Amino acid sequence: MFRALPVIALRTFESSARHLSFKLAAEELAVTPGAVSHQVRTLEEWLGVALFDRLPRGVRLTPKGEKLFHSLHSALADLAQVTSSLREVPVAGRLTVTTPSSFAALWLVPRLDRFYARHPEVNLRLDTSTTAVDLQQDASVDVAIRYGGGPYPDLYSPGGMVETFGVYGAPGRVEELMEQAAPSLISVHWNKSTLYRDSWRAWCEAAGKDWLPALALREYAEEMYALQAAIAGQGLVMASSILVADTEQRGLLKAARPDLQIAGGTYTVLCVPGRERHPPVQAFFDWLRGEWEATAP
Template sequence: MFSSLPLTALRTFESAARLSSFKAAAEELAVTPTAVSHQIRGLESWLGVPLFQRLPRRVRLTDCGQRLFGSLHGALLDVTQTLDQLRPQRSSGNLTLSTTPAFAALWLIPRLGRFYAEHPEINVRLDTSNTLIDLHQDASVDCVIRYGMGDYPNLHSQCLLDERFGVYGAPALVANLGDNLPTLITVRWRNALLYELGWKAWCQAAGEDHLLEIAPQREYDEEHYALQAAIAGQGLVLASSILVSESLASGLLAPYRSEVSVAGAGYSTLCVPGRERHPPVKAFFDWLSREVS
């Protein structure tokens, strides 16, 4: 049934497609770039369709190549995971998770001890970055927790948390604000306009449309810096109900105009289809589901 499959060429193709480079695939497979090129050309000849566009410094998948990669990567991942489960002496469970610095610092890490208490055999490595990772290209990352309203048709997705935005400040500052004009703490997001629109929406809902125009402002690069500034009493911060939850529970922050909030986006946990069955990933996904329920 499978005797005619060019397995070496398919393995070479998967590596080159994932890394977008014949040279990088050669290094991963411990062969020469010429050998990689020869295997790819042989596979293209066998199929009768081009799989890559050859560009000056890299390669890019054609539509046919993308279709083959989507099927092949998941199949090889399933085989790899099954082999790992069958080994008598399996390597210790490792999980590499990518998420934003703010979500890691303000929501995940304070709770991660509970995951380790349930699964001391699994080591979680956090890759914190605001840069989007292509999970189909970077096999070193098991899963991501991503913020946004987008749809992810090519990934296994688990809805994690929906949020709302409110305004918060140090309890003493909120209690004594009265008619004084507050300092507004803002965040210079990668898309700063989204945060500005959030403030505008909150001010409109609160009937304080003039606030953004007349109030002094302090700006920070990251949400967790902005929350620390608010905790220190420097002003009021517009913050996600998710990311502010630990500070509220510990009494470090208090809501200002608690009856006013505006809709935000949400956080989703994503992985390449099939990877959700890998034991460390499944354990982490199951724990997240319980943690947010």
């Protein structure tokens, strides 16, 4: 049944498709770029279809090439997981997680010591670049934590964390600021996003505060900076319940109206289907579920 499968050519294709480069695939497989090109051409001839478009600078998967890559990558990931599970000694693994920088700094990193304590064999690397990673194409990234509920039809998700928005201030100033007719208001502004401004409007309306639009918001590009400004007593901040949780628990910020929360978004955890069975990814997902349950309101 499997005797006719060109196993070497398939493995070479998977590496080439993952890197979108014959040169990088050759480095990974310790062969020459010419050998990689030959194996890919052999596979294309065997299938009778083109798997790559050859461009002046690099290669691009054809629709049939993308279909084969997704299936082949998942199958190889399953095979790697099974062979690792058969070893008597657990195999240490590298785990790369891409996440928004504020989520990493304010929620994930403060909790990672508990992950390391449970899984010292896993070497976890955080990628907080602002460019969204295409998990289907970049196999160097195992897990993505993205802001927004999707949909993500081509990816696997074990779940996510739903936030709400509230107003917070330094404990020594929050009551004073709430009584002012025009307190300083601190917010976050993302490119082309009105999420925080809309949350301020909704909160002020629900609280019966006539603070907008007369006042200009003091806006920051990252949540961590907005929280620091509020901790320093510079005003009231609109903050995500997820991102402010540790700061509030340490007594650095206090909710102005604990009873008043505005609906927010979701931090969704994702990976390529099949990779959730890879031991480091499975360990990370299991740990995340425990942290979600422990911090859920």
